[in-house]
Amino acid sequence: MTRPSPETISSPLPAPEEKxxxxxxxxDAIAPRYDLLNSVLSLRLDSxxxxxxxxxxxxxxGDQVLDVCTGTGDxxxxxxxxxGPxxxxxxxxxxxEMLRWGEPKLPKYPNVRLQWADTQALPFPDAHFAAVTVAFGIRNVADIQRGLAEMARVTQPGGRVVILxxxxxxNPLVAWGYGLYQKLMPIIGGIISGRRSAYAYLPASIDAFHSREALAKLMEEAGMHSVKITDLNFGTVVIHRGIKK
Ligand SMILES: C[S@@+](CC[C@H](N)C(=O)[O-])C[C@H]1O[C@@H](n2cnc3c(N)ncnc32)[C@H](O)[C@@H]1O
Structure with missing residues (x-):
């Protein structure tokens, strides 16, 4: 059976059961060019x-931290x-493939370990980590609520869950400019990665993602409190920080 992929689906977004x-x-397909495209599309602001x-x-x-949907590990x-050490x-x-492209970074970071795991079923005990983080990943998880619940489960009470x-x-003016930029994403992404459809998914998935308030509510439902929302880059990038109950 053919697995659903950007090449076999005509809409930029897959059906929920195919996501x-x-x-x-x-x-897996864009992994070789992922880091380069991140820098280009964010004008190097991502770091x-x-x-x-x-x-x-x-x-x-001395804290133990988990970063889910870590991709190439940045x-x-x-x-x-x-x-610290x-x-x-x-x-x-x-x-x-994303993990494989992250491995060469690790000699410079001896206390980082990359490991295969599905965010919807994390292979760690309850209340294990001082903090659990995710950068540009939760939007891509098929069952976001289950992913959030897993992140909360493995965080210690009082620990932090951070979502970038x-x-x-x-702002309507920024939204207008951002709309133009979103139209450019598939073109630039297509030229650099050779996978235009993957970079059509990116703006479509941002448009379809939860609002700031809805995501904060989902975090509370998943077991976090005192969710703080911080806008970056004119509100195109947002940090949600919750505390595990
Ligand atoms: C846009 S990349 C972000 C990578 C990295 N965190 C960063 O800041 O560049 C999203 C990552 O989420 C991963 N991902 C999506 N759903 C996942 C899931 N259910 N379990 C584990 N990883 C998942 C993808 O494989 C991809 O590497």
Whole structure:
């Protein structure tokens, strides 16, 4: 049977029951060019956004942290700066190719480990980590509520859950400019990665994603409280930080 992929589906968004396999196949395919495209499409601002999200995890030296949907591991590597040599960061993802392209970064970050895992069924005990993070990943998880519940489950009570994600700007002028930029994404993404359809998925998935308030509510339903929302980059990138009950 053919797995759903950007090449076998005409709409930029897969049907809900196909999303899991579609997303895995898509990230396996774009993995070789993923880091380059991130830098180009964000004008190299992505590392600054990850740094601010890491700061909001309020980590201490020696903490154990989990970064889900870690892809090529950039956020996991950023987090190690905050936990020091006595801490540890595990980065998990279900795309074997994304993890493979992250491996060469690890010699510089000895306390990061990359591991295959589905965010919807994390292979870790309850209340294990001081913080659990996700950067530009939760939007791609097929069952977002289940992913959030798993992230909350493995976080210690009082620990932080930090979500860095694209969202829709609320200022109408910024929204207009962002709309133009979204039209360019598939063209630039297509030229650099050779997978235009994958980069048509990106703006479509941002448009279809939960509002800031709806995501905060889902986090509360998943077992977090005091959810704080921080807009970055004129509201096109948003951090949600919740505390595990
Ligand atoms: C846009 S990338 C983000 C990668 C990285 N966190 C970053 O900041 O660049 C989204 C990642 O989510 C992963 N992903 C989506 N659904 C997943 C799931 N259910 N379980 C594990 N990984 C998943 C994809 O494989 C992909 O690597």
């Amino acid at each position: 899991h396999d579609y997303v895995e196949t898509m990230f 600054r956004w990850r740094r601010e999200a890491a700061r909001q995890a309020e980590l201490e030296a 956020f996991a590597c950023e987090l190690t700066r905050w936990v 006595s801490g540890a960061v595990i980065g998990t993802d279900f795309s074997k 994600e694209f969202n829709r700007p609320t």
